[in-house]
Amino acid sequence: MILILMFLPGLIKTQDLKNYFKLAGDEFGVPSELLEAIAFVNTRWVHIEPEKFAPPCDGRPPVYGIMGLRDDDWFGHSLVEGAKLLNLPIEVVKKDVYQNIRAGASLLAKFSSEKGLKKGVSRIEDYKDAVAKFSGIPQPEIAQIFAYDVYKALSTGFDGFGIKIEKMDVDLSIFPKNLFEKAGLKIVNPDEINSDDYPPAVWDPSPNYTANRPYTTRIVIHVTQGSFAGSVSWLKNPSSQASAHYVIRSSDGYIVQLVREKDKAWHARCWNNFTLGIEHEGYIENPQVWFTPIMYLESAKLVRNMVNRWSIPVDSNHIIGHNFWQQPQWPVVRREWDFATYDPASTYPTSCNNHTDPGPGWNWSYYLNLIRADQVAPKVVSVIPESGTRNFLAYKSVVINFSIPMDKLSVESNLVINPRDTVTLIWSSDQKTLEIKPNKFWEFSTTYTIKIDTGAKSVFGLKIDGDGDGVPGDPYIIEFTTTAPDVTPPAVVKGYPVGDGVSIYAEMKFVFNEPIESASLSSRVRLFDENDQIVSITSGRHIIKDDKSIVTFKPASVLMRDKTYKVKFLAGLKDLFGNATAEDYVFTFKTEPGFFYQGTLIDSFETIGSWWKPSQSGSTIGVDTTMTNFVITSEKKISGSNSGKLTYKFTGNAGGVVRVYNASKPGIADSYGDLGLWIYGDLSGNKLELWFYNPSNYIVDLGNINWYGWRFISLPISSIPGTSKQFHSIVVRQVSGADKEGELYFDDLQVGGKITSVYSSEIPLDFSLSQNYPNPFNSSTIIEFSLAVKSYVKIYVYDILGREISTIVDGEFESGVHRIKFEADDLPSGVYFYRLIAGKFSQTRKMILIK
Incomplete structure (x- = not known):
């Protein structure tokens, strides 16, 4: 039994999604890891229903579902093709998350088969061209960019916002450095082809522009409402009649320039004559997932460069969203400022623009502060532990928070640890937080000094203000002393369930006095019934909080009433220093005897x-x-x-x-x-x-x-x-x-x-199994049955192939009417059957799960 961290992206749990990806990968013989990464690049594991999302401002066709399937004449008709391969209606593939994943898997299998690939035989890198084809992007060089993004997600891994992609050893050299010369690819390697306007950007021209924009007074912030590669593809499509000066990728702040700044990009209709346009990858409906700190930072650096060259004021009236017409100041600005001068069409009361990006989730104050941040020397605003701390836990990281984003290379090259120790340096995506993590743990009973010397700089080039007096150019120093050696194994300080009268819907939570090594935990958690038979558990979670491990899980099915159970943490459970428990921890409890x-x-x-x-x-x-x-x-x-x-x-x-x-x-x-x-x-x-x-x-x-x-x-x-x-x-x-x-x-x-003790005081005249309700159901449903006499009862759940999924009742019941709740959180949508056996009586009914 492996404990798995769980979240809720939208309404679907992480483990459910990972199960769906694995089931689909196994069914169609393709790596489930690729399905996870494709869904990450296309939708960040959000099931897209276009009618519920704002349309893109550039007229780009929508994507469908978690896999980002298509149905248009530019990107192709993968939605229709996938539904056909599954022999399912298109609407089902659109609406049902699992069927959408299956459709994606069937398409990837088809493209892989065309190239002679076989799961378990071919390397995951061999699927590169099949992944590129999956994107539907008609330009081969940009389709490869999609593939690169997929493989990069696998090589780095991801854990956050309800998304968990395991890091893999992926050979990214399948995308050669000299892609332009060898394969005609233009924008994978930013060191090869840079922009003349802004050197960190990669020049990849779009045909959609008008030469020589007459004025430059503002910068317009957009959101793509789609993936990076798909957006670049669309904005290079002559028939789209749309473009932007720049497009910025969410995951790493990578920037592509499509139109020279001196020319007019077609991004904001009647504002094009006097504005520069920047598209940001993502969806306005999911800002917490797409609007990453690194994207904010790289966008702010670009804008800072632009405002200096074009003399644009840094304020909310000059660096604006495509939704600027919705702002309270719009009527005054429209009438009295240069909108009327440079483009009379924009003097219409509602403007010629009606789009709402970047949406309410765009953090304008943070963004504008980033743009202005190069005026102030960086300083340390907080540190854990505080300088002078004694008894600092030897496994813990030192965490330093800076006032503004830092240049990582300059900080790392000016970092001195005395006495020397082997550490890993981990930066937050906004480059304002540095975690110094000991590779094993700090030496016990040792005083450490950490110094960030004067060569450390912000991303805008100002040296560190170590003492915080407002004058740059002095080092920052902290000192701490670690604890004495830890030789004691972990112990439970609080746990549930224990004792009598436990609810049949109880879940398990145990708090340990110190962090546990996750690897030792994964194989040592058991739930037993009173016959010492293992009871399946699910929804496992292990988190470390306030220097304690918290372990939670729940039974895969509702517990039986009036039964004794045991939770066991088997011997060998280790803390971070390797101290292991010598005996099992055992917690016994008994469920309440009655029915609700x-x-x-x-x-x-x-x-x-x-x-x-x-x-x-x-x-x-x-x-x-x-x-x-x-x-x-x-x-x-x-x-x-x-x-x-x-x-x-x-x-x-x-x-x-x-x-x-x-x-x-x-x-x-x-x-x-x-x-x-x-x-x-x-x-x-x-x-x-x-x-x-x-x-x-x-x-x-x-x-x-x-x-x-x-x-x-x-x-x-x-x-x-x-x-x-x-x-x-x-x-x-x-x-x-x-x-x-x-x-x-x-x-x-x-x-x-x-x-x-029974649901009804009236004794039924016969045995019966009622239809579950509600039916169809989402996640949980009630099953009611009647017993004419006291009986030993079993209720099983089967899938449509006749495979046993769960035993939800297995025990003796008094005569009467009884109700049982069936939890289906971990099951995919579909048709299931439940069967009651009570003595010589048996009956089967059908139920439908729709998520």
Whole structure:
């Protein structure tokens, strides 16, 4: 069992996507790694539905799905071809993520077969031309650029924003340095062909321009709404009637120049006469993925060079977006500034431009500050550890944060570590943070001095201001002393589940007192049932936070009621210094005996409704408001499509309160029985409270949040004194020594709900298996069955090929009507069957999973 880090890109989990890529790669005999990298270059693993995205401002045809399939006369008809190879309707390939990946895999297999390639025999580098053909780019030299981007993604790897591409040893020499001479390729190697206007850019001319632009007063920022290579291809297409002066790649800030600055590029319609245009790779709908720090930085360096040569002021009225017409100052600028002078067409009230790039996700203040940053000498704004620190943990990195982006080579060549040690230098993509990571760990009980000497410079050429007095040219020095040797293996300081009465929807969370070596963890985590049989687990995650390892996972299927289980961390678990546990860690728990009986819903948390965010309540105190919020999300739910998610972070050590208030203040009466809701706990140890009016304010302490996963929490309404009772708030109260931050989910607030031994008090006359509901379903569904007598019950789930997918029930049940929740988070869309066996009775029904 390997623990895998998981996120949610859009609505699809990372591991689900990786499973889809692997299934499709195995099915069609192509490397799944190539499918992952192609999807990364084309869409950053986002399933593109063009009707939900802003159209590109240059008229470029859209892409479809996570694989970026095409259906147009320039890039080709891979969408249609892929659907035909799968014998599926085009709309299915458009809408379904897994089928879109399968279509991409079938196309790559076709192109690979044409070149005689075979998976497991051919090197991954041998697929280069098949990958280029997959792009649909008609210019061979630019199609190779697409292939280069794919292989570069594999060679560097990527882990962030819900994308995880494993780093591979890829031979990039398949793209020779002298590509222009050997293969007619123009823009892979920027050292070969540079721009006359801006030397770091690569000159690759477009035919789409008008000679000699009459004026130069502004720079317009665009977003491509597509991939880099595809954008360059389109802007070189004569029939597109579109171009830009520059295009910048997201992953590394690589710049191509298509039109000379003195000439008019066709990028902003009636503004072309007096503007320079820069396209940035990406989609405005996903700025956090595409608008990378390195792209901002390289774009800012380009603009800084341009404004100096063309005497353009650095402000928001001269460096503008294509959406400038939407800005509040537009009516004045349009009427009174040079728009009217240089192009009368732009004096129309709404302008001749109606595009919205670069969108609200473009960080203008950061961007303009980068452009201006060469006026100030760089300095260190923070460092971990602080100079003079004692007992610094020997495995930890030194992290230095600079005020502005630094020239990496000059910093690294002026870095002195005494005593000398072997380290790895890791830069943030914006070149403002340097991590100095020991290759193994620092020597124990040793005082280190780290010096950044005076030759270190910013990317704009100013020397470092080491003492922060505003005068450049002095070194920066820190000193720290490491801890004594660590000879103790890791130990669990907090864990769940343990004890009795554990929810059948529980998940597992264990906190260790120090970081664990991930390699030792991956083969040593087990979940056993009471017969010592291994129970499958999924959604594994290992993170290191606050110098502790946190391990989470969950059963692949819902736990059985009234059963004993064991979580084991097998001996040999190691910390970062190699200290290994000599014995197994064993945690025993027993699930609650009853079934959940649904009451009358007050709120299903499908919409925000009357719920206030914590910041709107005066009772919320002692929190970081940027990290504390309440939203509706589809990440986790007990039923329906959504749940409420509360994230919180306390700023102090005690006294914090987070309140989520319901302005509708639903009325409750003793006759309703219990008030309850499903809560996904975070094992934080903080207090959970429910607040009522009766008619005064009345607080019910539900105890510490000492569980992880879903659990039904309820209390008798009669236990609340007073009359005219109203429920109004869910509150987390900080406990000294508990976690300062966490996240909770809430679902199905109700009256009358309870945990009982059977779902219905009426004994059925016969055995039956009902149709699951909802059906079709997304991620989870309810299966209901009736037993005339106490029986041993098994329910299996099969796929359309008859392969057993999961056992969701395996145990003895009382007579009555029972409901079981089936979780399908890890399954692809498709048709499945579920079969009930109870004594001599058996029945099978069909269900449809649509994601």
